[in-house]
Amino acid sequence: MSANIASRAAERTSLVRMSAQQRATILTPLVILGCLAALALVHRPGVAGQAGPLFWSFVFVLWLAAVAALSGLSHLKLKQGLARRLVGLAVPVLFGAFLFFLWEVIVVGAGVPSVLMPAPSAIARRFAVSLPVLRDDFIQTFVKSVLSGYAMGCLAGFLVAILADRVPFLRRGLLPLGNFVSALPVIGIAPIMVMWFGFDWPSKAAVVVVMTFFPMLVNTVAGLGAAGRLERDLMHSYAAGYWTTLVKLRLPVALPFIFNALKINSTLALIGAIVAEFFGTPIVGMGFRISIEVARMALDMVWAEIALAAIAGSTFYGLVALIERGATFWHPSYRT
Amino acid sequence: MTTEALALPAEPARAKAPRRREGNTGPVIAVVLAIVALWYGAAVFMNWQGTADAFERAGEAKTTGEIFRATLEQERPMLPAPHQIVTELKKTVIDTPVTSRRSLVFHAWVTLSSTLVGFGLGALLGIVLAVLIVHVKTLEKSLMPWIISSQTIPILAIAPIIIVVLGAIGITGLLPKSIISAYLCFFPVTISMVKGLTSPDPMQRDLMRTYSASLGQTFWKLRLPASLPYLFAGLKIAIAISLVGAIVGELPTGAQAGLGARLLAGSYYGQTIQIWAALFGAAILASVLVAVVSVAESLINRRMGARPA
Numbered sequence: 001m002s003a004n005i006a007s008r009a010a011e012r013t014s015l016v017r018m019s020a021q022q023r024a025t026i027l028t029p030l031v032i033l034g035c036l037a038a039l040a041l042v043h044r045p046g047v048a049g050q051a052g053p054l055f056w057s058f059v060f061v062l063w064l065a066a067v068a069a070l071s072g073l074s075h076l077k078l079k080q081g082l083a084r085r086l087v088g089l090a091v092p093v094l095f096g097a098f099l100f101f102l103w104e105v106i107v108v109g110a111g112v113p114s115v116l117m118p119a120p121s122a123i124a125r126r127f128a129v130s131l132p133v134l135r136d137d138f139i140q141t142f143v144k145s146v147l148s149g150y151a152m153g154c155l156a157g158f159l160v161a162i163l164a165d166r167v168p169f170l171r172r173g174l175l176p177l178g179n180f181v182s183a184l185p186v187i188g189i190a191p192i193m194v195m196w197f198g199f200d201w202p203s204k205a206a207v208v209v210v211m212t213f214f215p216m217l218v219n220t221v222a223g224l225g226a227a228g229r230l231e232r233d234l235m236h237s238y239a240a241g242y243w244t245t246l247v248k249l250r251l252p253v254a255l256p257f258i259f260n261a262l263k264i265n266s267t268l269a270l271i272g273a274i275v276a277e278f279f280g281t282p283i284v285g286m287g288f289r290i291s292i293e294v295a296r297m298a299l300d301m302v303w304a305e306i307a308l309a310a311i312a313g314s315t316f317y318g319l320v321a322l323i324e325r326g327a328t329f330w331h332p333s334y335r336t
Numbered sequence: 337m338t339t340e341a342l343a344l345p346a347e348p349a350r351a352k353a354p355r356r357r358e359g360n361t362g363p364v365i366a367v368v369l370a371i372v373a374l375w376y377g378a379a380v381f382m383n384w385q386g387t388a389d390a391f392e393r394a395g396e397a398k399t400t401g402e403i404f405r406a407t408l409e410q411e412r413p414m415l416p417a418p419h420q421i422v423t424e425l426k427k428t429v430i431d432t433p434v435t436s437r438r439s440l441v442f443h444a445w446v447t448l449s450s451t452l453v454g455f456g457l458g459a460l461l462g463i464v465l466a467v468l469i470v471h472v473k474t475l476e477k478s479l480m481p482w483i484i485s486s487q488t489i490p491i492l493a494i495a496p497i498i499i500v501v502l503g504a505i506g507i508t509g510l511l512p513k514s515i516i517s518a519y520l521c522f523f524p525v526t527i528s529m530v531k532g533l534t535s536p537d538p539m540q541r542d543l544m545r546t547y548s549a550s551l552g553q554t555f556w557k558l559r560l561p562a563s564l565p566y567l568f569a570g571l572k573i574a575i576a577i578s579l580v581g582a583i584v585g586e587l588p589t590g591a592q593a594g595l596g597a598r599l600l601a602g603s604y605y606g607q608t609i610q611i612w613a614a615l616f617g618a619a620i621l622a623s624v625l626v627a628v629v630s631v632a633e634s635l636i637n638r639r640m641g642a643r644p645a
Contacts, residue, residue: 067474074477088477095478116501173363183576183626185583188595188615191603196382196414270490278496278587279603287493294496302497310489317488 023072028094031069034062035101042108049111059105066098118300127304133289134308141286142312144201145273149208154265156209157216158258164217165224166242178218186211190276199280207276212265219261223254256331259324266316270309375418382414383407416609424613437593440617446594447582448621450510454517455578459571461518462525469526470533470559471551480530487523494519495584513585513594520581521574528570532563561640568633575625583618595621 038059041047047055074091078084100120106112107119114122127134164171190207197203227250235245277287286305293301387407391398398406408417416424428440436442465483469476495516502512536558544554586596595618602611 070478071474074474091474091477092479092481096482116504169363170367171363172360173365173367176360176364177367180623183572184619184622185576185580187580188583188599188618191599191611192608192615194603195606195608267488267490271492274490274493275584275587278584279600290493291496294500297500299497299501306489306493306497309493313490314485314488 020072020075023068024076027065027069027072031062031066031098034058034065035098038062038105039101042105048108051109055109059102059109063102066094070095070098115297115299118303122300123303123307126300127307130301130304134304136284137286137289137305138308138312140201140282140284141204141273141277142270145204145276145285146208146269146316148201149205149273150212150265150269152205153209153212153269154216154262157213157261158220160213161217161220161224162246164221165246171221175218175221178214178221181214182218186214187272187275190272191279193276194280199282201285204273204276204281204285208269208272211268211272215264215268216258216261219257219264220254223257224250226250226257227253255328256324259320259328262320263317263324266320267313270313270316274309372418375415376408379413379415379417380404380407383410386410386414412606412608414608416612420609421612421616424609425616428613429617440598440613443594443598443614444617444621447579447586447596447618450513450585450594451517451575451579451582451621451625453510454514454581455521455575457514458518458521458578459525459574462522462570462574463529463567465522465526466529466533467555469530483523483526491520492516492581492584495581495587499585513582516585517578517581521578524570524573524577525567526570528566528573529563532566533559535566536562564636564640568629568636571633572626572629575629576622579618579622579625 038055041055042051070091073087073094076087078087104120107117108121118126160174164174187207189210190203193203193206193210197206224246231249231253232245235249240248274287274290277285278291281288286309289305290302293299293305384403384407387403387410388398391403391406407413408420410416413420425440428438432439432441434441434445465479469480498516498519499512502508502515540558540562541554544558549557582594583596583599586592586594587600595614598614598617599611602608602614
């Protein structure tokens with residue numbers, strides 16, 4: 001009797017476990033198919049802008065099914081490393097895709113005016129049509145202002161950190177100030193820089209330099225203090241001088257901190273350049289385009305510009321992260 | 337050689353000792369004084385050309401000493417001298433009634449109110465998201481990567497859209513700016529709160545299990561108290577960014593009120609002293625806000641029985 005109950009309980013748990021897998025394997029393709037059907041449906045003239053309750057209940061059912069499918073996917077217990085990594089990648093991608101699907105279906109189906117919120121498809125069309133404009137804006141804002149300012153700001157922060165490391169008095173004076181400045185709205189210097197360096201990209205690069213300098217300084221100083229006593233004593237017993245110790249021991253140990261600053265700065269730099277363009281630019285640039293198209297209520301162009309900024313920002317961040325992986329392969333967080 | 341070998345460990349030992357306040361005050365004051373001195377030098381240097389040209393146009397022959405003094409008293413200098421900014425701050429903060437539009441306190445209040453509303457919204461959203469992410473595995477796997485990658489895109493670029501779209505459907509004033517602030521500051525709160533809520537080690541969680549504590553009990557008695565130090569670290573970052581969001585949110589509305597509007601108006605009319613005063617006002621506001629969060633942190637720490645660090 002009790003064995004019977006136990007076996008039945010085991011069966012039930014195995015059923016529950018199966019159902020996570022079933023939900024993942026059966027529902028996911030169904031949801032994807034359903035979403036595609038809804039997308040095809042919503043752009044029909046009879047549905048766009050005047051979708052009926054039947055259509056909305058279909059979307060609602062899709063939503064429930066998507067939640068079930070995603071929870072099934074994320075509860076999958078996979079043994080193989082590759083499959084697990086694939087599913088780990090698929091869950092956020094599908095989640096994001098579903099959010100875009102909802103955005104598209106709601107905007108098109110309910111006929112939201114494009115001055116309020118354009119549909120993703122409209123944004124993509126605008127993006128494809130205005131590639132030359134976007135390219136010019138990208139070169140002006142990203143290549144000229146962001147990259148040059150980023151390089152100068154990070155280099156300056158790094159060099160001052162080395163100097164502060166050499167002169168302890170300077171370090172004790174600069175570090176509290178650096179921490180203090182990093183809490184300030186540094187972006188406010190944009191109008192001053194525009195006044196000093198003119199409307200073109202040097203003023204934006206200057207804002208980026210100031211914004212990226214302090215995170216780099218603070219992080220590098222922290223990183224240079226990260227080498228352990230034992231290692232430093234070892235270098236000392238090798239009769240290594242300051243510079244040898246710096247290059248062979250303390251800088252490599254500081255690399256994770258430096259890359260942390262580089263990653264923080266990669267987003268700060270783009271924000272700094274775009275916001276600085278709100279204060280005055282020549283007639284090109286991502287920040288300029290955003291502010292001018294918002295004033296003209298051409299929101300699809302603004303969103304296209306934001307999509308460009310998002311692509312540029314995450315690619316930049318990803319590149320830095322990739323270099324970090326290569327340079328600090330020895331760090332515990334990358335060892336598996 | 338021996339003395340050097342003995343001297344080497346002494347330095348890290350000093351660094352490890354509890355940070356003495358008087359140890360840093362001297363160097364900080366020295367660095368600040370050096371910055372002020374550099375500033376005066378730069379002010380003289382950068383304003384020299386403009387001042388000399390102005391005298392020349394007026395047809396007045398001035399000696400070098402007179403030009404030197406005049407560079408520090410310009411009405412629209414390239415770089416105002418520190419004492420000019422202090423005078424402007426005093427004029428707009430103390431000498432002007434608070435209700436006047438010329439008062440910096442009035443503009444600071446406009447910015448502060450939307451900063452605080454945005455901070456409240458953002459912190460609440462951040463905490464709720466963190467609690468959900470810690471407890472719902474689906475959300476952890478699907479939402480968390482998007483929250484992280486949302487930070488690699490320049491969020492502030494969306495600020496004009498939020499202002500315009502909300503304005504189009506009739507929401508103006510405080511709320512759109514607060515939403516920008518909230519959008520900026522939910523991230524550090526969520527990230528640090530997730531870290532904090534997962535910080536109790538397996539041993540402590542196992543202990544709660546052996547007490548047969550429910551999910552809610554584990555949350556209130558173990559996870560939440562353990563997360564507070566992380567939460568406050570996130571809140572300090574969040575309130576600073578919240579201020580940035582409020583200032584940037586004031587830019588696209590065309591300079592009506594607030595510190596951002598002061599910056600924009602100053603840059604339109606070339607009022608450099610006004611820009612610098614607004615900048616210093618924002619800096620003071622930011623440090624006061626961070627200090628308030630720190631005080632709240634130490635108060636709560638003390639109530640929870642933490643030993644003063």
